[in-house]
Amino acid sequence: MAAKRVLSGMRPTGPLHLGHLHGVLKNWLALQEKYECFYFVADWHALTTEYENPRRIPEFSRELLLEWLSVGLDPAKSTLFIQSAIKEHAELYLLFGMIVPVSWLERNPTYKEMLQNLKHRDLSTFGFLGYPVLQAADILIYKAEKVPVGVDQLPHLELTREIARRFNYLYDREVFPLPEPLLSREAAKVPGIDGRKMSKSYGNAIFLNDSEEEVRRKVLAMVTDTGRPRKSDPGDPENRCVAFNLIRLYTPEARVKEIVEECRAARLGCKDCKRELAERVIEALTPIWERRAELESRKGLFEEILAEGHRRAREAARRTLEEVREVLWGPRYF
Numbered sequence: 001m002a003a004k005r006v007l008s009g010m011r012p013t014g015p016l017h018l019g020h021l022h023g024v025l026k027n028w029l030a031l032q033e034k035y036e037c038f039y040f041v042a043d044w045h046a047l048t049t050e051y052e053n054p055r056r057i058p059e060f061s062r063e064l065l066l067e068w069l070s071v072g073l074d075p076a077k078s079t080l081f082i083q084s085a086i087k088e089h090a091e092l093y094l095l096f097g098m099i100v101p102v103s104w105l106e107r108n109p110t111y112k113e114m115l116q117n118l119k120h121r122d123l124s125t126f127g128f129l130g131y132p133v134l135q136a137a138d139i140l141i142y143k144a145e146k147v148p149v150g151v152d153q154l155p156h157l158e159l160t161r162e163i164a165r166r167f168n169y170l171y172d173r174e175v176f177p178l179p180e181p182l183l184s185r186e187a188a189k190v191p192g193i194d195g196r197k198m199s200k201s202y203g204n205a206i207f208l209n210d211s212e213e214e215v216r217r218k219v220l221a222m223v224t225d226t227g228r229p230r231k232s233d234p235g236d237p238e239n240r241c242v243a244f245n246l247i248r249l250y251t252p253e254a255r256v257k258e259i260v261e262e263c264r265a266a267r268l269g270c271k272d273c274k275r276e277l278a279e280r281v282i283e284a285l286t287p288i289w290e291r292r293a294e295l296e297s298r299k300g301l302f303e304e305i306l307a308e309g310h311r312r313a314r315e316a317a318r319r320t321l322e323e324v325r326e327v328l329w330g331p332r333y334f
Contacts, residue, residue: 006035006182007144009042009083012060013050016067017205018281019190019198022249025071027148028078031182037078038142038313041065044083044090045135048128065306067208070292079316081309083138088317092137092324096163097130099170104162105129109155136160140176141317148182157181171327175320190249193222195242209292212282219278222246224270231269243274250280 008028016025031037041061047054061082068080083089105111111129139147139160149157157179164176191197192204199205206218223242228235237244237260248256262268295302 003034003036004145005038005142006031006146006148007038007040007139007142008148009040009045009138010064011042011046012057012064013046014060014200015063015207015209017198017200017207018246019205021071021208022190025068025073029072031148032074032077035146038144038316039068039073039078039080040138040313041082042138045131048125048131049123051125051127062302063209066292066295066302069295069302069305070208070288072291075305075309079309079312080305081313082306085310086313086317088141088314088321089134089137091321092141093134095324095328096133096137096167099166100133100163104159105132108132108159132156132159133163136163139179140164141320142313143177143320144179145177146182147179151183154181173327175323175327189245191242191245193218195223206281208285208288215282215285216278219243219246219281220271220274222274224274225263228270232266234266235263235270237263241270243270243277246281247273247277250277250284
């Protein structure tokens, strides 16, 4: 039996950081070992909020793909591509737009939330209102059976399922499967250097393309136990130390237990602890940096990988669109 097909994408809005690595990419790496995976750079989706600065998107798209490859996404196992290179997405988006009630889009909880949270941007555009229809086209054009999502994204996927149901019902043919959610395991908490959630917009992120010096500087700047002003004071790393969340991610369990004991006994200072953490983060990022350097040193390799990803994605998308056209227009329309 053929492996089930999975689809997921990411908007190219800037460099990736440790939060993306632990929250999304490690899940993608596991999925490519079990499923037929299609992963795409959602550059058209980026336009919904970045339409005033579109010239940055191609650069960010290339950077995103390089980082995916650097962390270990395998183009022999996963189809990697840029959304706008596969024009079939746009045609299916247009066709779905003819059958989707406006009320479905207006009640989208994310639409309302983003209108509230991004008041500094004008989001009163057709593209922003209709992005769930494009999202449905992205998923359904590959007849994806599984879509990795968090619990908060389930309403988005349900709208895709409603669009598939409506199309199948209107034209009395089961063209599209109803994609099922692959609920992501709860991602490890990755704090930024200031204790808030790691985010580009907060300026608190450790990026995958940071240098060794930058990683050390950022880790040493992390907030530790604010209730421990002196090394001689006993600490409480499990409850008061922001850096401890990162320590748990990058330190062997036996050493984590030692750190807790030494901190509570005031034998290990925060600076020494963060120096050790910085070296562990650098050790974990080094293979990513090395793969990135190899990709950039082998002339034409990146372009070959991308061309093959586009070929495979386009072939799958065309098959679906030919079926859709036949259902809508009949076999002799074109």
